[in-house]
Amino acid sequence: MKNAFSSDALLGDNVKDKIVIATRESQLALWQANTVKAQLESLYPNIKIELLGMTTKGDQILDSPLSKIGGKGLFVKELESALLDGRADIAVHSMKDVPMAFPEGLGLAVICEREDPSDAFVSNQFSSADELPIGSVVGTSSLRRSCQLRMHRPDIVVKDLRGNVNTRLRKLDNGEYDAIILATAGLIRLEMQDRIQQRIPDTISLPAGGQGAMGIECRSDDLETLKLLAPLQHEETAIRVTAERAVNEHLNGGCQAPIACFATLTDDQLWVRGLVGSPDGKNMITSEIRGNKHDAKSLGIQLADDLLAQGADRILAAIYD
Numbered sequence: 001m002k003n004a005f006s007s008d009a010l011l012g013d014n015v016k017d018k019i020v021i022a023t024r025e026s027q028l029a030l031w032q033a034n035t036v037k038a039q040l041e042s043l044y045p046n047i048k049i050e051l052l053g054m055t056t057k058g059d060q061i062l063d064s065p066l067s068k069i070g071g072k073g074l075f076v077k078e079l080e081s082a083l084l085d086g087r088a089d090i091a092v093h094s095m096k097d098v099p100m101a102f103p104e105g106l107g108l109a110v111i112c113e114r115e116d117p118s119d120a121f122v123s124n125q126f127s128s129a130d131e132l133p134i135g136s137v138v139g140t141s142s143l144r145r146s147c148q149l150r151m152h153r154p155d156i157v158v159k160d161l162r163g164n165v166n167t168r169l170r171k172l173d174n175g176e177y178d179a180i181i182l183a184t185a186g187l188i189r190l191e192m193q194d195r196i197q198q199r200i201p202d203t204i205s206l207p208a209g210g211q212g213a214m215g216i217e218c219r220s221d222d223l224e225t226l227k228l229l230a231p232l233q234h235e236e237t238a239i240r241v242t243a244e245r246a247v248n249e250h251l252n253g254g255c256q257a258p259i260a261c262f263a264t265l266t267d268d269q270l271w272v273r274g275l276v277g278s279p280d281g282k283n284m285i286t287s288e289i290r291g292n293k294h295d296a297k298s299l300g301i302q303l304a305d306d307l308l309a310q311g312a313d314r315i316l317a318a319i320y321d
């Protein structure tokens, strides 16, 4: 007989004694999975939390630019297979990498509190994007980052840069680039803040939708896991990321597209900014909208509609070609 006052009893009869977290094996992915593991362990001391490490397509294909490999969810498909066939119960993602649509049977359970969402300017010689000498070589594989950087500094040469955070830093240190752009959140999580020369202002580099936020995916019918995960939801982050993802979804663009969107919340007021740019930085369409936080999704859709009305579809069509 269960004690009526135990947390097990509150969850009903079908009580889990183990949760398996599917995760990529990059240092950043492992940090994120381990953070969620620690949070769940402190909430539920009686449940065993295990990691299941996996390699995804995005980790394997390192020799071509991400935008060319294409395919949404390059970093999440294998993890989702593990959820669907029951090898794992949850997957921890960077929200930036999570496609808008989930496979049948899976869904987003929670969005966790956001880390600094900015892009970081990283260099061994220069302290900001403005200080780079004319013709400097900057590494990034993100069309969003390259189009904004080239808009701000048309003289700069952008060179493709792939690999996990450590690989990218090594390539910088080898002298292949004068500077590189990485997500501030990733560097903070890996305790490499000292590498950050500048948190690039969002007026120069507007972040990607979801940047800096983690999300947890699970089987939609796994009500027990959904309930266990609920305390990890951070409402403010969830509202902001919901608006940002609605922009991406309505533009039909994945994390590889030259799309930026960023929402901030002040009391109940949501301010959403978005842009679509051509990778050469010669053409940029911007828009913004303000409204109530309860309308997060529709604000994102309206913003995307405005970008489309201004011609964003033509820029995006040229890229997907």
Ligand SMILES: NCc1[nH]cc(CCC(=O)O)c1CC(=O)O
Pocket: 094, 095, 096, 097, 181, 182, 183, 185, 186, 210, 211, 212, 213, 214
């Ligand atoms: N596309 C890879 C990726 N996905 C999430 C992060 C950083 C962490 C985050 O945004 O939460 C990164 C690395 C980067 O962009 O430098």
